Amino acid sequence: MKVLHPAKVSSFNMTNTTGHIRWMTILLLLLAGLVLTVLFSLSLGIENISVWQIPKIFLHQQPVMDYQILSKLKLPRIILAISVGGALSLSGLILQGIYRNPLVEPYTLGISGGAALGVCLALMLRLQASVGSVAIPFAGFAGAFLIILIIYLFSLRKGNVQITSMLLTGVMISFITSSLLMLIMALSRIEDLHGIVFWTMGSLDEPSPWLITIAAVTSVGGLLITSLFVHSLNALRLGKEPARHLGINTNRTIRVLFIVASLLTGVSVAVAGVIGFVGLLVPHIMRRLTGSDYRLLLPASFIAGAIYLTASDTIARTIIQPNELPVGVITGLLGGSLFLWLQQKENKGWKI
DSSP: OOOOOOGGGSSSSOOOOOHHHHHHHHHHHHHHHHHHHHHHHHOOSSSSSEEEHHHHHHOOOOOOHHIIIIIIIIIIHHHHHHHHHHHHHHHHHHHHHHHTTTTTTTTTTHHHHHHHHHHHHHHHHHHHHHTTTTTHHHHHHHHHHHHHHHHHHTEEEEEOOOHHHHHHHHHHHHHHHHHHHHHHHHHHHHHHHHHHHHHTOOOOOOOOOHHHHHHHHHHHHHHHHTTTHHHHHHHHOOOOOHHHHHHHOHHHHHHHHHHHHHHHHHHHHHHHOOOSSHHHHHHHHHHHOOOSOOHHHHHHHHHHHHHHHHHHHHHHHHTTTTSOOOOOHHHHHHHHHHHHHHHHOOOOOOOO
């Protein structure tokens, strides 16, 4: 029996020059959009700085005040927004590809609920006072990792990963963690509630450079690892059994990709809190714009997620100056409204 190469299931033919030009045009436009978003994000704030002055300020480190604002306050926040936005979008794309379901996102599986539960416990026990500021993100990551482990173990059947079982287990765990979260909030001290509620709405105001570095390295690393499985993801669009007949080791592929998506989500939630709709909305839009070939869809979704979260955070910190809204509020309002609008425009069902 002849085994076909997985790339042959791609919906877009990259063997012609027109295809190459189209792909490069899309990626270049997205990169240009990211650069413009970053420049406007740097320029806007309590201290507005002209876009045209930004390169000069970084080059000459003058004026000192403007340079300090850009390099110490705005730029680290933008790097975190790019990292978290790209990671959540990539995670949502991976999970939608594994489950062949456009409504699956990182938070559907309860991963964010586990991280939120860990953070709430840390805040209630006031671990940051004894352990330090590292206690909050560490507790969030520990909670997310525990949920990842539970979902994976519950989904194993005779050494094989059962996709349907994994999805159902994740949904049920999501309900359980949400209930436990409400229980903890009901039992918490009043002075701790503000921190818990604010964290669950998401924030990119992270002062720790090493946590920002961890988020950036994890995000880029996840993109590089996932790029090794683009042909496998293209094959999985046909289903698990057809992909196996195409020569794909489906169990190993699903296992690795699920771990990558979970780690991306866990680190993002641990560092920035719960930021919804990025992992659901961005892959949805990019699949409509670029098609379903993961060779283009993967980097396009990553860049678009970075643009979306950077723009949302800029709105969150400037719309009611000098106060600041949680970025999760903006992503939820924008994402929910845009998703409903797209659904109204959708005449047919979604095919992955």
